[in-house]
Amino acid sequence: MELAKKASALIGRMLSGEENVVRWLRPEAKTGRGLDDVFWTTEIQPLSLPKVTNPSVSIIIPVFNQKLHTFNCLKSVLENTAGARYEAIVVDDASTDDTAAMLSQIDNLKIVRNRVNAGFLNACHIGARHAAGRYLVFLNNDTQVRRGWLAALTDVMENDANVGLVGAKLVYPDGRLQEAGGIIWNDASGCNYGRGDDPEKSEYCFLREVDYCSGACIMVRRELWERLDGFDTRYAPAYYEDTDLAFALRQAGYKVMYQPAAEVIHHEGVSNGTAVSEGVKKFQAINREKFRDKWREVLAENHSDINCEVLVARQRARGKRMLVIDHQVPAHDRDSGSQRMYQLLRLFTQMGWLVTFLPADLARREPYTTELQRMGIEVLYWPCRRWKFISKLAPHLDLVIVSRPAPKKYLRQLRRLAPQAKFIYDTVDLYFLRESRRANLEKSSIVQRTANKYRRLEFSLATQSDATFVVSSVEREILLRHDPALNVHVVPNIHEATANVKPFAGRKDLL
Numbered sequence: 001m002e003l004a005k006k007a008s009a010l011i012g013r014m015l016s017g018e019e020n021v022v023r024w025l026r027p028e029a030k031t032g033r034g035l036d037d038v039f040w041t042t043e044i045q046p047l048s049l050p051k052v053t054n055p056s057v058s059i060i061i062p063v064f065n066q067k068l069h070t071f072n073c074l075k076s077v078l079e080n081t082a083g084a085r086y087e088a089i090v091v092d093d094a095s096t097d098d099t100a101a102m103l104s105q106i107d108n109l110k111i112v113r114n115r116v117n118a119g120f121l122n123a124c125h126i127g128a129r130h131a132a133g134r135y136l137v138f139l140n141n142d143t144q145v146r147r148g149w150l151a152a153l154t155d156v157m158e159n160d161a162n163v164g165l166v167g168a169k170l171v172y173p174d175g176r177l178q179e180a181g182g183i184i185w186n187d188a189s190g191c192n193y194g195r196g197d198d199p200e201k202s203e204y205c206f207l208r209e210v211d212y213c214s215g216a217c218i219m220v221r222r223e224l225w226e227r228l229d230g231f232d233t234r235y236a237p238a239y240y241e242d243t244d245l246a247f248a249l250r251q252a253g254y255k256v257m258y259q260p261a262a263e264v265i266h267h268e269g270v271s272n273g274t275a276v277s278e279g280v281k282k283f284q285a286i287n288r289e290k291f292r293d294k295w296r297e298v299l300a301e302n303h304s305d306i307n308c309e310v311l312v313a314r315q316r317a318r319g320k321r322m323l324v325i326d327h328q329v330p331a332h333d334r335d336s337g338s339q340r341m342y343q344l345l346r347l348f349t350q351m352g353w354l355v356t357f358l359p360a361d362l363a364r365r366e367p368y369t370t371e372l373q374r375m376g377i378e379v380l381y382w383p384c385r386r387w388k389f390i391s392k393l394a395p396h397l398d399l400v401i402v403s404r405p406a407p408k409k410y411l412r413q414l415r416r417l418a419p420q421a422k423f424i425y426d427t428v429d430l431y432f433l434r435e436s437r438r439a440n441l442e443k444s445s446i447v448q449r450t451a452n453k454y455r456r457l458e459f460s461l462a463t464q465s466d467a468t469f470v471v472s473s474v475e476r477e478i479l480l481r482h483d484p485a486l487n488v489h490v491v492p493n494i495h496e497a498t499a500n501v502k503p504f505a506g507r508k509d510l511l
Helices: 002-016 027-031 067-080 099-103 120-129 149-159 222-227 241-251 279-294 296-302 336-350 368-374 386-396 408-417 431-442 445-464 473-482
Strands: 057-063 086-092 110-113 135-139 143-145 163-171 177-179 182-184 190-192 217-221 255-266 321-326 354-359 399-403 422-426 467-470 488-490
Touching: 057 067, 057 120, 057 149, 067 086, 067 099, 067 143, 086 099, 086 120, 120 135, 135 149, 135 222, 149 163, 149 217, 149 255, 163 241, 217 222, 217 241, 217 255, 241 255, 241 279, 255 368, 279 296, 321 336, 321 386, 336 354, 354 386, 386 408, 399 408, 408 422, 408 445, 422 445, 431 445, 445 473, 467 473, 473 488
Parallel strands: 057 086, 057 135, 086 110, 163 255, 321 354, 321 399, 399 422, 422 467, 467 488
Antiparallel strands: 135 217, 143 255, 163 177, 163 217, 182 190
16 A cells, blocks of 8 residues: 555656656666667777768768777768768878778778868868868768767758858767757857766757857858858867857858757867866866957847746747647647647748747647647756746747646646737637537536536636637637637637649548
8 A cells, every 4th residue: 555655646746857867767867769770889890981973961070099089980871870961081180000001991981181280270281172062961980870860860850041150959878868959158268068967868869050050060161161161260279169150150141040859969178178278178267268359248248148038048038938838739631720830830830939848738749749849949848947947938929828728727727927028819619619519419407517617728828828729709709608709719720721632532431
């Protein structure tokens, strides 16, 4: 009996999202999901990269020694980049170990050898001059890419011509998050968003515009790279060149995006060490001052103080912010209400709104959650502590949409947390009206009591909201008869027209 009580309490906390019990159930959760598509090997063996005559992407990998890391990097590219038209270019920056011998065992690899060590930044420039692709990917040799990484980066470029640079989600070898996009504060210091956390948390898993992405894995349009003359050489040999490029692209009118679907393991510190006072790493502090001098006005005008709420600072886009609440993530191919919500969310993102979607059940329904995330919508899911998260976001919200008859406590709490926001109640359809019709049809007093309960709830939600959406003029008239002062708007469902439809004579078996 005692065990049953404990189990019940645990399940209750899980369903309420009030405690991160995932760490109780599987201790390895703190290191993220299993890295089953990437393996480290100490055995160097021949590899054969694909032979491509007209590559779309050029992957540029500067290396100095660390032959095992370089080999594992190339091996992961070979194993996890199937179907893409890419070339791999290694710039051997005068390595002193057996890197040259290792590289000679890899077929269809472009190798550029520097007689004198040029440093990371200049090695990138040298590699770019040998590139044939429309897109340039700069990849550290101490990385291992995960399945689908390159397609995910390329998709962002192909879907939005206004994107100049897109970066990957960086993960430590133990599975902890290293960076989900970068933040630059107004003093030129930086923040790797989410560092050390679980990379599968909802706040790290949606496409978004950011200040910059670390150069361990970034994709740039080649034409823009050449127009801007690549990395600014004032930052040679390394550090802040990636941040500076992001700022230069934004100044030229292009966006810098973080793509969580492109996941890359980064063995941080292998290339340049971790001690900030010695070796190449010492240039991190030196170049920060150079960066601050160059971008002083931009930092003062467009970047936040280090004490700013990180949920705001993590997004470079400065659109209005919206929280949308529905009973679950919309399965748009299953029911009309979900199709309606999906289309509304698409419209809001196209209009430039920054959308956070809260499903009341906190379930990560797939493939629908990922689909929204790739549209740039943040979808909250378990183990997110919803009210803790919302309390941080609430002061910055401009609009809250509650869909369907949600519990009244939601509206009360949100009104208290976000008094500045406008509230819209989207009925989808009036539930009490449907149940009343059912009660009449079935002659059921039980169903009628349910209808009456929802009638009170739905009228209450409409009264508490700044505006109410309904799907038809009939439902609008019903609400206005109850209270003529209500602000009710007819927002019909949206359906995409099908281009090719069979003629009536060619259809059968519909009923």
